[in-house]
Amino acid sequence: MSLRIVSLVPSSTETLLALGAQVVACTKYCEQPHIAHVGGSKNPDIGAIVDLGPDLVVLDREENRIEDHDALVAAGVAVFVSDVTDLATAFAVVDDLAAAAGVDATGHAVRVPSTVNVTRPVPGRSTAFVPIWRRPWMTIGRATYGASLLDALGFDVLQFGDDAYPTVDLVDVADAAPDVVIVPSEPYEFDDGHLSEIADAMPAASIVRVDGQDLFWWGIRTPAALDRLARELAPPSTH
CATH class of the missing domain: 3.40.50.1980 (Nitrogenase molybdenum iron protein domain)
Structure with a gap:
């Protein structure tokens, strides 16, 4: 039972x-x-x-x-x-x-494999800012699942302080000059106006919207989420 x-x-x-x-x-x-x-x-x-x-x-x-x-x-x-x-x-x-x-995961059709091979979407590595909240602005630190996933895809999340989810000022983020701003659909719903605010502060950075569940929900979805995010974060010429 x-x-x-x-x-x-x-x-x-x-x-x-x-x-x-x-x-x-x-x-x-x-x-x-x-x-x-x-x-x-x-x-x-x-x-x-x-x-x-x-x-x-x-x-x-x-x-x-x-x-x-x-x-x-x-x-x-x-x-x-x-x-x-x-x-x-x-x-x-x-x-x-x-x-x-008390269920058997062995051989299950959707069981997460112990390893996963991911082709990085960019040559070398890129730096990324990942906003997760506004007023105050917040981001993820490197000691988080989301940052680990992005690391596997070739992105180094900018670190601000020691907290896993630190508050930040856009001026400080701009000074760090990220290559890309990765904007998840959750936990905060950023609209076009918010993205314009980011673009004004960091005009040299590319801005990419991604599925927040793929970035932050772990477990059974992780392998497919890695594949989807690799495609979404690839440079336009490689899509």
Whole structure:
């Protein structure tokens, strides 16, 4: 009998479903309208989760709050906590989730391979600025999954301070002179006016919109996301 699982991590929800696990509830951000929702990643309804009587609740160190983890543990609920910070852990977490969910990932048609070969879209390496928020402007640091993925594609994310997701000033970004500004579709929805603001500050940089889920959702989608991003970030002449 398969385990009844509540997933509070969109990436894990997508991966668990692809592996055939029984996900009985998830967050409203998991984009699974046919599955019951139990709040958001940062504000889950603990009471509703406990009432479901799940065999396992899946969380992520970065995505979820420690107080929600502790509340679930105090209620006697078994939890699994992922910690994905780079491509290596994004591949490993698929097997980890399969083991925790009690499903067999061996030979699965959509199982993430242990290695992936990616053809870099540009000769050598390029520097990149990746805005993820505005007012204040925020970006990703190199010790993040998104930066690791871009590293595999030949891009060095500009580092500002020691934080994984630092606030930045566009003047400082302009001074660092990135080759490209990679604008994801989430978590912030940048419009054309925002992109014009970036272009005015960094006229020499190319600006490329990408799918934020491909850049930040890890697990089962990682190999195909790498392929899509490689195409999207390739110079126009190589498309």
